[in-house]
Amino acid sequence: MKIYVKVSDTDKPYIEKASTEALDGYVAKEGLLNDQIIALLNYPTKCYLSDNGAVITPNQIPLSDAEKQAQDMQLQFTNMQKQITDMQADITALSSDKASLQDALNKANTENANLKKQLQDMQKQAMMYTQQIMQINNDLAQAKAKGGN
Known part of the structure; x- marks a missing residue:
């Protein structure tokens, strides 16, 4: 499943929004684990991109x-x-x-x-x-x- 993420303009490398649809300014991310997908869709602002562009989700999401x-x-x-x-x-x-x-x-x-x-x-x-x-x-x-x- 592809997830599309938009990185925050003011708080890089944190993600501002996530979507299941390709939207303007969003980058496609594939090969994510179910836990990562859930975290991205429910708590996008708690997730961020590493230097090489990998999605990082925290272990403890509120x-x-x-x-x-x-x-x-x-x-x-x-x-x-x-x-x-x-x-x-x-x-x-x-x-x-x-x-x-x-x-x-x-x-x-x-x-x-x-x-x-x-x-x-x-x-x-x-x-x-x-x-x-x-x-x-x-x-x-x-x-x-x-x-x-």
Whole structure:
């Protein structure tokens, strides 16, 4: 694709205008890259001709307001996606923690129930020992009363 450029009379070697049509005072330029064509058509005053007549386009062409807004919106969207991803990771971690804590609580409750059962069994056994001691004391008291020592 041929692009026609007009060099500025007051600010050489910068380009004043660019066109896809041959106009008076414009010079034809061929073999341009797509990026160069876009830069020339959208921002001709940011481009210039080198000493040998090659078109030079800057790497960083200023964005239009609409492009800046689109870029800002894309950045906000990306940040929101990251926040959502982070929140999902937090939810997953919290769910895992909840499951671990619930498992630990269930184990502790089971252990507590087992300890209560052991305590009840020990209390029953202590009661039986107390009854046996009382019976032995009664038997001993009766034996003494019958004439024993």
